Amino acid sequence: MRRLGTIILLFFTIHLFAQKHPIAYAPKSDFQLIQKELPQNRLLRQSFNEIKTSVDEWVGKDIDVPIPKDPAGGYTHEKHKANYQLMFNSGLLYQITGEVKYALLVKTILLKYAKLNPTLVKHPEATSTSPGRIFWQALNDANWLVYTGLAYDCIVDYLTPAEKKQIVEGAFNPEVNYFTHDMKDWFNLIHNHAVWACAGVGIVGIATDNKEAIQMALYGSNKDGKAGLFAQLKGLFSPDGYYTEGPYYTRYAILPFYLFANALNNTQPELHIFSERNSILKKALDGALQQTNLNGGFYTYNDALKDKTYITSEMVSAINIAWQVYGENPAYLPIAKVQNKVLLSKGGIAIANALIKQKDAIAMFPYKSISFTDGAKGDEGGVSVMRSGKENQLTSLIFKYSSHGLSHGHFDKLNINLFDEGNEILQDYGAVRFIGIEQKWGGRYLTENKTYAHQTIAHNTIVVDEKSHFNGSEEESSKYHPNELFTSLGNNKVQVVSVIDTNAYKDIQLHRSIYMIQLSESSKPLIVDLFRTKGAEAHQYDLPYQYTGDFIAASFKYKSFNNSQKTLGTKNGYQHIWKEAEAVSSTPISQFTFLNHSRYYTISSLTEDSTHLFFTRVGANDPNFNLRRYAGFIIRKQAISPTFLNVIELHGNFNANMELSTNAYPSVKGMELLQNDDDFSIAKIKMDNKFLVIIQYNKASTPQTKHSVNIQGKSIEFQGNYTVIWDDKVL
C-alpha cells in the first residue's frame, strides 16, 4: 500500500513538468528515422556498428563503478569516463533498436552511481581550485553529467518510477547540487569549464524534468542571467564568433554548447537558441574550422596540443548538429569525409547522404584570409589569418593580437605563426602536456607549460630584457589588448595587418606590420615583417623565430658551442633554451635558410647595427623530458627603439627521390630602411635585380588621406596607410 502511494505521488510530481522522452539528444521520431535509414546508408551504418560493437562487448557483464582514486590516465578515471560513454551509446542503441538489453545496461550502471555518488567527497587526486568528486577535476564530472543525462533521457520510458527516483536522487542530485551550490562560483564563471557544467546541469534538468536545474543552467545558479548559457554565449565569443581561448579550446567548448543547445532546441524551441546573437554558435564553428591547418589540426596558439584535429568527436557532433539546425553546408563535407563518422541523428543521416551524392565533387574546406575580433563587444584586439595559394599549396600566416584568453592564454602579443602546404614553418610550441598519459602527471598540464610554453620567448614575437609580456602576470595581461592600426585582407596582391601594443611592456610601444605580398600569380607569397619599437631607454630586444626544419645555410659567421652548452638565460623561459651558436652580425643583412619537407625558407634580416644572432634549442632544465627539442633563431638588438625588418621567403623545391633542388637560394639580395620615424617607415628590398619598396604611414589614417614621401630624391604620393611598389609599379 505504501509502495503504491509513493508511485502515485511521484507520478504526479514528475507529471507537472513532464516532457515526452527521449528528447534531449533527439525525439523518438528521429531515432525511428535512423532505424529506417540504416540498411541503405553506408556511413551511418558504419558509425552505428562502431557504437554497437563497443557496447555489445559489455552487454550482460558486470560493469565496475569504482570508488574514485586515480588522476587522468589511471584506472578509476578511465573507467568512469568509459562508463559515461558506454551509457550514452547504449541509450542511443536502445532507442534505435528497441532492444531492452541496452536500456538494462544503462539502468544497471546508473543504479550503481546512485549508490556511489551520495558517498562522494572531494577526489583524493584533486589539485585544482575546482575539484571533482567522480574525477579529479570538476570539469570531468561535468562531462559525466552531460553524457549520463543524455543516456538517462534515452531510457526514461524503460524505468519504473522507483528507479527514476533512485537515479535522480542518488546519481544526479548530488552532482547537480555540488555544482550549483558548493561549486557555484565556478559554475557561474564565463569559462569553458562552466560551459560544460551548465550543459551538464541543463541536460540533466531536461532529462529529469527538473525545471529548476534548467533555469540555473540557462541563467546561472542565482538565475539572474549573469551566468549560465546565455551569459556564456554573450561573454565567451566576439561578435565574429571568435572564442576567447582560441581554436583549440573552441573545439572543446563547442561540444557542450551544441549538445545543450540541441536539447533546448528540442524542448524549448521558442528560445531560438541557435539564432542567439546572430547565430553565434554557427560563427564559432566556422571560425574554429578556419583556424585549422590542412591536416585538420587546430592552430596551437595558447594552451593547445598539436595532435588535435577536427576529426575529434566534438567536431563530429558540432558539424552534424549544425547541418541539422542551420541547413546543409557543402563546406563541411570535406571535413565530414575525413571524419568518416556521423552522429546517429537526423544531421548525421543528411551528411552521410550528401557525401554519397557529392562523392567526386568534394573540394577542400574553403580556407580564406580572415580577421577575428576578440572580446564580447569585438573591441579587444583579435586574430588574423592571412592566406595565399590554392588547395594543398596553401600558405597561412596567423597574426595574434587578441586579449589574454583566460587561464589558457599565453604571453604572446603580436605573435605570428606560419604554415605552408600543411607544414608548420614558424611554430607555436603549444602546451606542455601529454593528455591522457598517466605517467606524465596524470595527463595534466606540466610545470614547463607555465615556465616555458606560456612565456614570450617560446613564441615569435619580441621579448624585452628577457621578461615576458606583462611580466608574466595573467591578471595584468587580462586588462589590456593590442589595437589594429590598419588591415587589408582578401584576394589582393598585398595583404597586410598592422597592430600596435602599448601595454605588454611599460613605456614601450610595439608595432608590428605583417605584409603578405604576391609578386606574381604563380609564386609563393613573400612575407615582410616590419616590427617597430619605441621606448625611452635602451633595452635588450629579442625577436625569436621558432623555425621547423633542417638548417641549410647562414650567410654570417657564428660561433658554435661545440663541447659544452649553456642556457640562453635563467628565467622567463630562457632557462629552458640551449644556446647552440651565436653570432655578432656586422653586415647589412643576415640570411638564414632552412628546409622543411620539399621547400626552402629563408629569413633575411636587416642587421646593420651590431645585432646579435642565436641558434637555439629547447630542452634545458627539463628533468622529466617534457619538452620537445625544437629549434630557434633569435635576433637580438640592444638599443633605445630598434626596428626589426625581416623578409621571409618561401622558395624553391627539394625532391629527395630525384635528388634535385631548384631555387635553393633566396632572392633577397639587399635591404634598407630609407626612412623610419613616427610618421613613415620606408623599406627597400632588393630581390634579384628588382626592387620592392614598402611605404608605411605609422599613424592612424583614413583610406582616403593622402600622404607624400620623398624617396631618394623622388616624391611619391599614396593614400591610406601604405603602398607597395614592385619594380617601379604600385602593386
Added chain:
Amino acid sequence: MRRLGTIILLFFTIHLFAQKHPIAYAPKSDFQLIQKELPQNRLLRQSFNEIKTSVDEWVGKDIDVPIPKDPAGGYTHEKHKANYQLMFNSGLLYQITGEVKYALLVKTILLKYAKLNPTLVKHPEATSTSPGRIFWQALNDANWLVYTGLAYDCIVDYLTPAEKKQIVEGAFNPEVNYFTHDMKDWFNLIHNHAVWACAGVGIVGIATDNKEAIQMALYGSNKDGKAGLFAQLKGLFSPDGYYTEGPYYTRYAILPFYLFANALNNTQPELHIFSERNSILKKALDGALQQTNLNGGFYTYNDALKDKTYITSEMVSAINIAWQVYGENPAYLPIAKVQNKVLLSKGGIAIANALIKQKDAIAMFPYKSISFTDGAKGDEGGVSVMRSGKENQLTSLIFKYSSHGLSHGHFDKLNINLFDEGNEILQDYGAVRFIGIEQKWGGRYLTENKTYAHQTIAHNTIVVDEKSHFNGSEEESSKYHPNELFTSLGNNKVQVVSVIDTNAYKDIQLHRSIYMIQLSESSKPLIVDLFRTKGAEAHQYDLPYQYTGDFIAASFKYKSFNNSQKTLGTKNGYQHIWKEAEAVSSTPISQFTFLNHSRYYTISSLTEDSTHLFFTRVGANDPNFNLRRYAGFIIRKQAISPTFLNVIELHGNFNANMELSTNAYPSVKGMELLQNDDDFSIAKIKMDNKFLVIIQYNKASTPQTKHSVNIQGKSIEFQGNYTVIWDDKVL
C-alpha cells in the same frame, strides 16, 4: 667528293657490327605497341604525358651545355643532369610519336657535347679519387653515358653518317676512353660506381655498334672477365641476391644493372643475362624490396638517406623491366600502385594493365621474415629481418651481421633496428648528407658522416672502451665478418637469430641473440635481446638504443644536466653526443618507456650490477648543423665479460583525439639470469604474473642434439640451441 668518301667509309665501318636501332632501350616494335596502347591505358598515358610535358618545354629552345664548373646542386651540375634526362626522354618521344622535333632536340644537344667533351679535363670541383669531367665525380659521368647512350640509340635512324661520326667521336669516345683507359682501375672495380661505368660504356657500345666497348663492359677493360658486368654480377651479390652495400645502394646499383642487362637481352639474347646466377638480378630486386619499411623507405643501415623510397625512378625501371623479362608478379603491384608511374615499355604496359585488372585485389607487398647471406659465396655473415604482424600492424626487426659493405659500410657489427607499423622505433642514423643541396657541401657526404654516422656509437650495438669496431678501420673491417650460431625464422611463435663476432674487438667475443616471441596470437611480439660478451680483462661496454619518440617514464632516478651540458666523450662519435642525463642503477631492473605515434615501447634492462645509464642527444661538435638531434638511451657496464639482457616491449595504445591510453605500462615485472656461462644462458622474465624462460645453448649444436639444464631444482631437456617456456609450456 671528299665528303662522299668519308660517308661511304663510315658506313662500311659501322655496317660491320651494325644492329637495327632502336634496340638498347627497346626495339621499334615495342615503341609501336606503346603508341597503340596510349589512348586506352590511363597510367601509361599519364606517364607518357609527364615526359611529354617535361620535354615540350624545351623543344625549339637553345639548350645550354655549359662548361663544367659546379659541384652537385650547382648550376652546371644540375644542367648536365637535366640534359641527359631530357635527351633520353626526347629520344623515347621520337620513337613513340615519330615526331622529328624530338630527334632534332637530341641531336642538337649531342652535337654540343661533341664539341665540349673533347676539351674536358678533370672537373674543377673533383675531390674524390675518381674525378669526373662533365661532373665532379666520374660516377655522374657514367650516369650521363647510360642515358645519353640510350637517347642516341633512339635517334640513330634520324642521323646522317656525318652526324653519327661527329657524335661518336666527339661526345662518346672521350668519355669511353677516359673510363676504360685513364680511369681503368676504377672501371674495373667490383663496386656500384663501376656498375654504372660498365653500363654506360656497354650501352654506348650497343648504341654505336662498338663491339670493343661492349666487350670491355662485359669483361673489364682487359677483357679478362675479372671486371665488367659478369664479374660484378658474381662479386657484388650473395647467392641470395643480397647486395653487399645494403638496400639503399642496391636501389642505386640495380638501375644500371637492369638497363644494361635489358639492352644486352635485346641484342645478345644468347647471353641469357637475366638468368645469370639463377636469376640473381631478380633476387636482388626482391631482396631490396623486402628491406623496405611500410612507407617504401629502404632500411637505412650503412650510408643511406631516410627519404629514399621505392618510388624512385630506379625502382620504377627495375620493376617494369623485371615484369617484362621474368614474367608478371602480383607482389610488385602494390608498389607499382604507389609509384603511380610506369616505364614507356612493354613491361610498363603490362603493369598498367594489371593494375586496372586487379584494382581492388591489390594487397600489400608480401613482407616476410627473411635471412640474407652476404659475400659472393654467401659465407660472409648476413642480414636477417624478423617480422610479425599483418598488414599495417607489421613489426620488423633488422639484425645486421654482414661484412663491411665497401666504402659505404658502417662499423656496426650485430646492430639491430626496429620498425613498427611503419614507424622507426630503434633507428639507424643513416648517412649525414643532404643530397642534391648545394649549400651542404654540394650534396656530398658531410664530415660528420665519418665522424659520427659511421661510428659504432651511432648504432644499436656494443661499443667497447669508446672505440668503434675495428678501431674504425675499413681495411680491417673488410677482412672479417660475424658468424651465425643458429637461426629460426618464419611463422613460429619463437623466431631467433644468434650471431657471434670475434673480430670487432681484439680478444673480445660479442654474442648477440635476438628473440622475437609471439606470446599470443593477438599481441605484439616481445623482443628479447641477449647480448653476451667474453673478454679477458675489464672494459667499458656501452649498449646504446637510438630510440625515436617521446620520453614517457623511467623506473630509475637519474641526474639531469639542467643548466649546462657536456659531450659524452671526445672521439669515435662520442664527441657528437650530448649527455642530457645519467644514472647509476642499483635496482635489479631498469625500465624506460617512450611513446611513438600511438604506441608505447618499453626497454626493460637487467641492471643488477652497478650499471650506468645515459639519456643522450646527438648534436655536439656540429658547427654546420648537419646532424639531426636524435635521442639515445645508453646502458653502460664496466666488467670483464658483462651480459646485457634487455626486453623490448611494444605495448598499449595512445589516442590523442580521444585522449585515451590503454596498457601504458610495461608487463615486465622482473628479470633474472639464472645461468650464464660458456654452455648455457637461462633468462627468466616475469611478465605480470607469468614467467617466460629462455634457455639457450651457447655453442654450436645440431637441431637434434639433446641438452639438459637444471632450473631451480628442476631438470629440463631440450634439443638444439634453445627452448622458450611460457607459463610452464614450451612455445
